[in-house]
Amino acid sequence: MAEVTASGGIFETTLVLTCVDFRVNPDLFLQTKPQVADIEDQILVARNPAGRVDAAFVQEIMLFEAFLGLKSVLVIHHTGKYLSLNCGASHFKDTEIHKFHKNRLPNHSEIDQMIFGAFNNLEESVRQDIHILKTSPYIPKNLADNCHGFVYDIQTGGLTPVE
Numbered sequence: 001m002a003e004v005t006a007s008g009g010i011f012e013t014t015l016v017l018t019c020v021d022f023r024v025n026p027d028l029f030l031q032t033k034p035q036v037a038d039i040e041d042q043i044l045v046a047r048n049p050a051g052r053v054d055a056a057f058v059q060e061i062m063l064f065e066a067f068l069g070l071k072s073v074l075v076i077h078h079t080g081k082y083l084s085l086n087c088g089a090s091h092f093k094d095t096e097i098h099k100f101h102k103n104r105l106p107n108h109s110e111i112d113q114m115i116f117g118a119f120n121n122l123e124e125s126v127r128q129d130i131h132i133l134k135t136s137p138y139i140p141k142n143l144a145d146n147c148h149g150f151v152y153d154i155q156t157g158g159l160t161p162v163e
């Protein structure tokens, strides 16, 4: 383990964060395939609702950074051409989720502080998440420079960088 850490990891790995939506298939749009012979460029996929960067994801990066060494991190949120195809996280507000659970658990005021990742503006949600990564004290500068955001269009299959 000490050797792995000292050398910055044994593999060059890209970590992708995207939505749990079943229509979002990173293996297809990133054209990944089993790389038995070439394990030096591997892609790990992390998912949560909407693909939002949160404290748990930053910890995932820290874990992989220690064990593998990461080459880059890609944050990919998604849309669709029509409203019904958009990411579910753009259909609700965090305050609505707070209200739902506060009705069940009225004594748990801490629910109001919980962040569920709802967003109004797709590109802006990607920018916010990349900003979190680039300013995190836990992410090394060389990796922060290689954190990139994208929007995946499930209608066209297109992947568009978000600057």
Ligand SMILES: [Zn+2]
Binding pocket: 019, 020, 021, 049, 050, 051, 078, 086, 087, 088, 089
């Ligand atoms: Zn989604």
